[in-house]
Amino acid sequence: MGDSREIFATFIGALVAVVLQVAVAPNIALFGAVPNFMLAYCLVIAIARPQSAGLVMPFALGLVFDLLSASPVGAMSFLLVLASFAASRIFSVVDNGTLFMPLSILIVVTLAVEMAYGIFLLSSGLSVSPIEAFFYRGLPCTLYDAALGLLMFPVATRFIVGSQKPDMPPLR
Amino acid sequence: MALNFKDNESVPAGRVLLVVLLAISLVLVTAYSREDESGLLHGIQSGVQDAVAPLKLVGASAGAAADDAGDAIADLTASPETLNALKEQNAALIEMIAQSEEYRQEAERLQALLDLRDAYDIEGVAARVIGRGTDAWNQTVTIDAGTDDGVETGLTVTGAYGVIGQVISAGPSSSTVRLITDPQSGAAAMLQATRAEGVVRGSLDGLLYLENIEADVQVATGDVVLTSGLGGSYTRGLLIGLVVSVEGNVGDSTRRIVVSPNETVENLEEVIVVFSAKAKGVSSVSSQIEATTEGGEE
Numbered sequence: 361m362g363d364s365r366e367i368f369a370t371f372i373g374a375l376v377a378v379v380l381q382v383a384v385a386p387n388i389a390l391f392g393a394v395p396n397f398m399l400a401y402c403l404v405i406a407i408a409r410p411q412s413a414g415l416v417m418p419f420a421l422g423l424v425f426d427l428l429s430a431s432p433v434g435a436m437s438f439l440l441v442l443a444s445f446a447a448s449r450i451f452s453v454v455d456n457g458t459l460f461m462p463l464s465i466l467i468v469v470t471l472a473v474e475m476a477y478g479i480f481l482l483s484s485g486l487s488v489s490p491i492e493a494f495f496y497r498g499l500p501c502t503l504y505d506a507a508l509g510l511l512m513f514p515v516a517t518r519f520i521v522g523s524q525k526p527d528m529p530p531l532r
Numbered sequence: 533m534a535l536n537f538k539d540n541e542s543v544p545a546g547r548v549l550l551v552v553l554l555a556i557s558l559v560l561v562t563a564y565s566r567e568d569e570s571g572l573l574h575g576i577q578s579g580v581q582d583a584v585a586p587l588k589l590v591g592a593s594a595g596a597a598a599d600d601a602g603d604a605i606a607d608l609t610a611s612p613e614t615l616n617a618l619k620e621q622n623a624a625l626i627e628m629i630a631q632s633e634e635y636r637q638e639a640e641r642l643q644a645l646l647d648l649r650d651a652y653d654i655e656g657v658a659a660r661v662i663g664r665g666t667d668a669w670n671q672t673v674t675i676d677a678g679t680d681d682g683v684e685t686g687l688t689v690t691g692a693y694g695v696i697g698q699v700i701s702a703g704p705s706s707s708t709v710r711l712i713t714d715p716q717s718g719a720a721a722m723l724q725a726t727r728a729e730g731v732v733r734g735s736l737d738g739l740l741y742l743e744n745i746e747a748d749v750q751v752a753t754g755d756v757v758l759t760s761g762l763g764g765s766y767t768r769g770l771l772i773g774l775v776v777s778v779e780g781n782v783g784d785s786t787r788r789i790v791v792s793p794n795e796t797v798e799n800l801e802e803v804i805v806v807f808s809a810k811a812k813g814v815s816s817v818s819s820q821i822e823a824t825t826e827g828g829e830e
Contacts, residue, residue, distance in 0.1 A: 377640065378630055379587070381666050382587045382588055382591065383587050383588065383590055383591025383593055384663035384665055385667075386591065386592075386663065386665060387591055387592060387664070387757070389664075389668070391736065392668060392736065392737075393668050394667055394668040396667065396668070400620055415546070415549055415550055415553055416553070419553045419556075419557070422557070424580075425666075425667065426557050426560075426577075426583070426715050427576060427577050427580040427582065428580060428581065428645045428666045428667075429579075429665070429666060429667040429669075429670055430665070430670040430672050430700055430701070430708060430710060431667070431669060431670060432561045432565055432576060433560050433561070433563045433573045433576075434555070434556075434557040434558065434560025434561035434562075434563075434564060434565045434804065435561055436556055437553070437557045437560070438557030438558060441550065441553045441557065442550075442554065445550050452676075466767075466804065474668075477669065478669065479590055480561075481669055481716075484565060485714055485716060486669070486715050487715055487716070487718075487733065488715045488736050490733060490828075491661055492737070493687075494734070495737065496736035496737055497668050497669060498747075500668075506568070
C-alpha cells in the first residue's frame with residue numbers, strides 16, 4: 361500500500377516536472393540559464409529515497425528532456441541515470457541527518473551533470489570554449505537547479521517519501 | 533516493468549539495470565549522431581516537439597500573465613488611496629488602452645515584416661513564435677508553421693529586420709528554429725561593402741561573431757553583414773546585422789568582429805520562413821536597423 365502510493369506520487373511528480381520543463385522553464389530563464397526541473401527532481405528523489413530510488417524514472421525523464429530539446433537523444437538520459445545512481449549512493453554513505461549533505465550533493469552532482477552535458481554537446485559540434493560553457497551555462501544553471509532542488513526537497517520528503525522517512529533533515 | 537519508479541532489486545540486479553540503461557543511452561546517442569535529419573530518432577524528436585507545442589504556447593501566455601500580475605502588484609504598492617479611487621473609473625479605459633497598444637505594436641511588427649518581405653521579394657510563410665527552447669544549451673524557438681504550410685528543415689527564418697535563424701525540425705503544425713545566436717549556428721556571411729566572406733557564429737553570451745575574414749580586409753563599425761548563401765544553408769543576400777565592434781587591426785588574424793543580432797529571443801513574436809528571396813532591399817532594411825539602434829541609444 362505504502363509502496364504503491366509512493367510509486368504513484370513519484371510518477372505524478374515526474375509528470376509535473378515534465379510539464380514545468382515545457383511550459384514554465386523557458387519563461388523563467390535568467391541570463392540564458394534555463395532551469396532543469398527534471399534534473400532537480402531526479403536528484404531530489406535519489407537523495408530523499410536513497411535506498412529505493414529507481415533508475416527507470418531518471419532514464420525516462422532524461423529521454424523526454426532529450427526529445428524536447430535539439431540535442432542528441434540519449435545524452436541527458438545517460439547523465440540522469442548516472443547522476444541518480446551516484447547521488448543516492450553518495451547520500452547513503454555521507455548522510456549525517458542535516459540539510460548540508462543533501463544540498464552539497466545536489467550542487468556537486470548538478471554541476472557535474474551540467475558540465476558533462478556541455479562536454480557531450482562540445483563533442484558533437486558545439487563550438488565554444490569549456491571556460492565559456494562553464495561561466496555562461498554550467499555555473500548559472502547549477503545554481504538555478506540547486507535552488508529548485510532545495511525547494512523540491514521538503515515537498516518530496518513530505519508527499520513522496522511519506523511514512524518511510526518522516527524526519528526531514530534539520531536546518532543546521 | 534514499464535515505468536517502474538521504484539526498484540527493490542538486489543544490488544547486482546540494480547547494477548545490471550544501471551549498465552543496461554547507460555548502454556541504451558549510449559546506443560541512442562550514437563544512432564542519433566550517425567543518422568541524418570530524416571532519421572528515426574530525429575523524426576521522433578520532431579514529433580514530440582510538435583506534440584508539446586500547444587503546451588509551450590500555454591506556458592508563454594502564463595508567463596506574460598505573470599509579468600502583468602507583477603506589474604499590477606508593483607502598482608498597488610505605489611499609492612493605495614489614489615489607486616482605489618481611480619481603479620473603478622479607469623479599469624475599462626486601461627484595458628482598452630492596453631489592448632489598443634497591443635494591436636498597435638502587433639501592427640507595427642507585421643508592417644515591418646511586410647516591408648522586409650517586399651524589400652527582399654520574399655516568398656515564404658509567416659508564423660508566430662509560440663514557445664522557446666526548454667534547455668539552456670540550445671537557443672531555439674517554436675513557431676506555429678510546419679510541414680502542412682510548406683516548412684522544411686533547413687529553411688531560413690527572418691524577423692522584422694533580417695535573419696534570425698534556421699528551421700532544424702519541422703512537424704505538421706509547428707517547427708523548431710535554431711537561432712543564429714546559438715553557438716551551434718554558423719551562417720556563411722559576407723560584408724556588403726567589401727564582399728569579403730566569412731562565417732557568422734553565435735555564442736553562449738548571445739553575441740554574434742564574424743569569423744574567417746581575411747586578415748587584410750578592412751572592417752569598420754557599421755558595416756552591413758549579409759548571408760552569402762555559400763553552402764546553401766541560408767538564403768543568399770539577407771541581412772544578418774551590423775558590425776558593432778572590431779577588436780584588432782587590419783593584418784591581425786585574431787581580430788574579433790562582433791555583429792549585432794537583429795532581434796533578441798525575448799522580442800521575437802512573428803517571423804517569416806523564407807522559401808526564396810531576391811536581395812534587392814538590404815540598404816533600406818539596414819538603415820531601418822541603424823535608425824532603431826540610434827533611437828534605442830538616445
